[in-house]
Amino acid sequence: MSFVKCCFEGGEGQDFLDSFVQKCTDPGCCCGCCSALRPRYKRLVDNIFPASPQDGLVKSNMEKLTFYSLSSPEKLDRIGEYLFQKASRDIYRRRHGFVIIAMEAMDQLLVACHSQTLNLFVESFLKMVQKLLESTDPQLQILATQSFVRFANIEEDTPSYHRRYDFFVSKFSAMCHSNHGEPGPRDRIRLAGIQGLQGVIRKTVSDDLVENIWEAQHMDKIVPSLLYNMQSAEKYETVSCAEGGGAGGEEGEEESPPRLAEACLRDLLARASFGHIRSVLRPVLTHFDRHDLWIPTDFAVHVFKIIMFSIQAQYSYSVVEALMQQLEAGRGGVRAARAAVLAAIVGIAAGDSVGPSVLEIINNILTNLRASVARGAEKETEEKLYQEALINALGEFADHLPDYQKIDIMMFIVNKVPGAAKPSRADAMLQHILLKSLLKVGATYKTTELSKAFPAAFLEALLRLSSATEPSTRVLLQRILHTLLDRRDNVPRLAVVTLDYDAAGLSVEKCSRQDLIFISKHGYAIFSALYEGLQLESNSTENIACIYTTIALLCVELAADDTLCDLMLLILAIQQSSISNPVLSVSQQCQLQAVSISLAALLPHVAKLPRLADYIHKVVEARREECGHLLPPLQHEYRLSDPTLLPAKVPYLMMDQMAISECLKASGVECGRLQGAAPYCGGGPLQHRHSWIETGAAAGRDSLADIAAGTEPDSAASSPTLARAPAECAGVSLEALRRAAEGGSGAERRDAAQRRRALNLAFRTAPFHHLMQVTQPKYEIQEKLEEIFRSVSEEPLLAPSLKSGPPLPDLCLY
Numbered sequence: 001m002s003f004v005k006c007c008f009e010g011g012e013g014q015d016f017l018d019s020f021v022q023k024c025t026d027p028g029c030c031c032g033c034c035s036a037l038r039p040r041y042k043r044l045v046d047n048i049f050p051a052s053p054q055d056g057l058v059k060s061n062m063e064k065l066t067f068y069s070l071s072s073p074e075k076l077d078r079i080g081e082y083l084f085q086k087a088s089r090d091i092y093r094r095r096h097g098f099v100i101i102a103m104e105a106m107d108q109l110l111v112a113c114h115s116q117t118l119n120l121f122v123e124s125f126l127k128m129v130q131k132l133l134e135s136t137d138p139q140l141q142i143l144a145t146q147s148f149v150r151f152a153n154i155e156e157d158t159p160s161y162h163r164r165y166d167f168f169v170s171k172f173s174a175m176c177h178s179n180h181g182e183p184g185p186r187d188r189i190r191l192a193g194i195q196g197l198q199g200v201i202r203k204t205v206s207d208d209l210v211e212n213i214w215e216a217q218h219m220d221k222i223v224p225s226l227l228y229n230m231q232s233a234e235k236y237e238t239v240s241c242a243e244g245g246g247a248g249g250e251e252g253e254e255e256s257p258p259r260l261a262e263a264c265l266r267d268l269l270a271r272a273s274f275g276h277i278r279s280v281l282r283p284v285l286t287h288f289d290r291h292d293l294w295i296p297t298d299f300a301v302h303v304f305k306i307i308m309f310s311i312q313a314q315y316s317y318s319v320v321e322a323l324m325q326q327l328e329a330g331r332g333g334v335r336a337a338r339a340a341v342l343a344a345i346v347g348i349a350a351g352d353s354v355g356p357s358v359l360e361i362i363n364n365i366l367t368n369l370r371a372s373v374a375r376g377a378e379k380e381t382e383e384k385l386y387q388e389a390l391i392n393a394l395g396e397f398a399d400h401l402p403d404y405q406k407i408d409i410m411m412f413i414v415n416k417v418p419g420a421a422k423p424s425r426a427d428a429m430l431q432h433i434l435l436k437s438l439l440k441v442g443a444t445y446k447t448t449e450l451s452k453a454f455p456a457a458f459l460e461a462l463l464r465l466s467s468a469t470e471p472s473t474r475v476l477l478q479r480i481l482h483t484l485l486d487r488r489d490n491v492p493r494l495a496v497v498t499l500d501y502d503a504a505g506l507s508v509e510k511c512s513r514q515d516l517i518f519i520s521k522h523g524y525a526i527f528s529a530l531y532e533g534l535q536l537e538s539n540s541t542e543n544i545a546c547i548y549t550t551i552a553l554l555c556v557e558l559a560a561d562d563t564l565c566d567l568m569l570l571i572l573a574i575q576q577s578s579i580s581n582p583v584l585s586v587s588q589q590c591q592l593q594a595v596s597i598s599l600a601a602l603l604p605h606v607a608k609l610p611r612l613a614d615y616i617h618k619v620v621e622a623r624r625e626e627c628g629h630l631l632p633p634l635q636h637e638y639r640l641s642d643p644t645l646l647p648a649k650v651p652y653l654m655m656d657q658m659a660i661s662e663c664l665k666a667s668g669v670e671c672g673r674l675q676g677a678a679p680y681c682g683g684g685p686l687q688h689r690h691s692w693i694e695t696g697a698a699a700g701r702d703s704l705a706d707i708a709a710g711t712e713p714d715s716a717a718s719s720p721t722l723a724r725a726p727a728e729c730a731g732v733s734l735e736a737l738r739r740a741a742e743g744g745s746g747a748e749r750r751d752a753a754q755r756r757r758a759l760n761l762a763f764r765t766a767p768f769h770h771l772m773q774v775t776q777p778k779y780e781i782q783e784k785l786e787e788i789f790r791s792v793s794e795e796p797l798l799a800p801s802l803k804s805g806p807p808l809p810d811l812c813l814y
Contacts, residue, residue, distance in 0.1 A: 053097020
């Protein structure tokens with residue numbers, strides 16, 4: 001039986017005669033089987049092998065075998081099995097020349113087979129490839145890989161449900177990590193491994209019925225293998241698929257493992273559906289974490305840009321989301337590196353982000369910023385780098401969005417800013433960080449109309465932050481206003497307080513009607529916030545210079561007859577505040593004087609008012625002779641040896657409101673509003689800002705001024721006790737009543753008219769909520785009524801001294 005086993009194949013029991021008379025393929029066998037009675041396919045297979053392997057495949061006989069396989073496709077599986085057996089014996093005996101011939105024959109048969117009969121031959125073919133890959137000879141491994149790639153390029157009509165590629169994925173991945181001692185063979189093996197993985201991907205991802213290549217067990221081998229080869233590149237050059245297909249290199253350039261690995265990764269990502277994107281991203285993130293590839297960021301940025309450019313555009317949000325979920329993991333340096341990678345790729349995703357995904361990305365970035373601030377001083381340098389990277393990511397994302405979405409983002413950010421009057425250290429830091437983010441987004445916005453750049457809710461939130469506790473936060477707020485107000489790149493020319501505007505080269509255009517409507521609605525709120533911002537004791541020179549730039553931009557952008565009086569009122573109020581505000585230091589007083597004279601010189605320059613320009617020039621020259629410290633440039637510290645040089649001591653060097661009014665009248669500007677008291681400060685002209693309400697209230701009581709003799713009608717003393725009745729009656733005289741009826745002297749009438757104009761202007765321009773605040777009563781009505789009723793119940797209607805005296809006139813009793 002041992003002799004029979006040597007000469008007979010038991011696998012063909014259905015044809016006993018053929019099995020009995022077959023010829024032994026071993027040259028050492030001497031069983032004497034009849035060659036003529038062997039199966040024809042075996043004779044054809046044997047005939048393709050030459051006597052010496054150096055002679056190569058016998059082509060004429062190979063053509064006969066090919067014709068036979070096409071004529072009798074049912075024999076394909078037997079031909080494949082027979083070739084596999086011959087090649088297996090040759091591998092064992094290390095006759096690699098015959099192995100190569102057998103593999104070449106199988107390749108030719110594979111190509112010649114019709115797709116309908118391919119499944120009959122593929123199993124033997126894959127067994128042959130696997131056998132060669134299991135060998136330790138690199139030449140055979142490369143040969144097997146090349147054969148497998150040819151097979152992968154063949155389109156099959158019917159999938160094979162039982163076919164599995166686990167071995168090929170594992171083996172090709174191992175070849176990608178080859179550590180052969182010589183660079184040449186090592187690169188060839190790695191190239192073969194990458195080509196094999198590419199073949200597996202092409203063979204499996206296009207058919208849902210075959211093995212699922214997206215499973216974690218396969219992706220955990222394929223993706224790290226590709227990244228391992230990509231990271232060995234000398235330099236990283238990322239291009240989008242549309243710019244040249246990525247990794248193929250220039251035409252004629254020699255293929256290298258990094259380039260081929262990049263091409264394979266692009267191919268894999270291009271075939272990924274939405275549900276499979278995370279299957280690729282998870283091993284990418286794991287590989288970077290395990291091998292510390294985040295720092296430096298060059299390779300990480302290169303890989304993630306490849307990912308963003310290769311996947312379908314509508315899936316790019318999922319990459320950003322996956323990376324943001326990993327931001328908080330790891331130490332500070334790694335977090336900063338991940339954020340830098342996010343900043344580099346988030347702009348690619350912005351173009352295809354719509355609806356909720358935009359705000360979700362913004363919200364995630366802001367959430368990470370808030371978490372970073374909450375960590376406090378832990379590795380402060382690394383946290384600052386992390387925060388800067390997140391802010392850059394926010395700016396890059398916003399830069400690629402349309403303008404209307406940028407406004408939504410800015411409103412979203414400003415609503416996240418803590419608004420406490422006295423914020424904690426963490427809240428103050430968060431204010432600063434979020435305003436830096438807002439500035440980054442604002443820098444990408446191109447303002448066309450002020451009404452679109454400053455929706456009412458957005459403007460109100462910004463102005464609410466103008467009195468923030470931290471000076472640096474207020475500086476950021478002013479820079480945000482600069483970015484949104486400046487439409488003609490005038491900020492660099494107005495960054496320094498100056499009087500020489502001719503040399504600045506300002507770009508000035510006529511104010512549009514839409515902007516005039518906007519400033520008529522919101523001008524009072526904006527000017528009030530800027531005025532109040534200059535009155536803060538904690539202001540630095542930078543704070544004052546930034547507010548100067550903001551007001552100067554308003555002058556340039558809104559230069560029109562309708563706005564001149566409002567702007568000049570603000571400038572005069574700033575001048576007066578440097579004298580009347582007791583909390584300001586000497587340096588701040590001098591700085592405000594310099595700011596006011598500079599702004600006053602800017603107005604006639606942009607509005608072409610020569611008379612006003614001449615007057616301002618005279619004031620400047622007078623100050624230059626006596627008090628040069630009241631002129632620009634701003635100094636950080638003013639040391640005045642003579643107290644008489646303080647602004648309050650030199651009123652004759654101040655700009656005069658009436659003189660300015662005359663200059664404007666001479667230029668044909670309606671300046672009725674300028675002749676009234678400024679709404680930013682009160683009493684007489686230019687003092688406490690809420691005076692327009694108090695002044696208006698006083699105007700309504702002018703007719704009773706002399707009657708009351710200085711008493712306040714709504715004070716607590718006006719309760720109906722009547723104990724003061726004799727004194728009140730004594731103060732009433734016929735002359736006083738006559739004066740009240742006539743309306744007082746000419747000067748009093750002019751003052752009353754001026755107060756009425758100020759009141760009228762305030763009620764036309766001030767926000768409604770502000771009017772509500774300043775007109776609130778000084779006491780609760782319910783409490784006042786209770787007090788009055790208590791006094792009535794406790795005291796008699798008439799004082800005892802009046803009961804026994806002569807009867808009082810009815811007027812006094814009333």
